[in-house]
Amino acid sequence: MKTVALDASVVLGYLLESNKYAVNKLPTLLRQADKKQIKIISLPLLSIEVANGLRFSLKSPQKAQVILGKFAQLPIKIVDLPKNSMENSLQLAYENETTIYDTVYHLLAIAHNATLLTCDKQYWHSAKHLNHIELIG
Amino acid sequence: MNTQRLTISLPNHLYDQLMSNFGRGQISQFISEATEKLIISKKIEAKINPVEEFLNLKKELDLPKLTAKQVKQAINKGRT
Helix, strand or coil: CEEEEECHHHHHHHHCCCCHHHHHHHHHHHHHHHCCCEEEEECCHHHHHHHHHHHCCCCCHHHHHHHHHHHCCCCEEECCCCCCHHHHHHHHHHHHCCCHHHHHHHHHHHHCCCEEEECCHHHHHHHHHHCCEEECC | CCCCCCCCCCCHHHHHHHHHHCCHHHHHHHHHHHHHHHHHHHHHHHHHCHHHHHHHHHHHCCCCCCCHHHHHHHHHCCCC
């Protein structure tokens, strides 16, 4: 079964329509995962970044809470990075001049032989040579 | 009841079954009932499906539209 990894830029790109491709892509992915046609994975960091994104995008805490509650029920399997991955994350982040926050999602995709889907053009441009990454946009 | 006329295309095997089971005079009623049932079941499915509930939030909550830069800034705000 095909496995994809998601970062927060895709989730918020859909919700806040900052990326028209994410608006089309995320519903398809979630429906496929719901039917067990694909597997979506991410890190515990995902919900933290989505929550922070909502915190500083929406004026209404009630709306942000509703969204986060529904988000938690999506067919996205939250997994931890394999042991010793932080050392690899540091190395890759230094080599590619990226942040640890962005790099760990990519490392997760690499570890699971998956593809990281991201709307973060800057990160994609810096790390696309590692493969296992696809820019939505 | 007000009605609208429409022309639809069906696969041959469905058309044959419609004609043999209901006849020309009852096709409209059958299509109306079947369509209504399907629409209701789709609405129910959408209401109880977490994926559809999440996807519908964008419209239901009338969320603002941001640029990619604004979204990235929101995700990263407070880190630096």
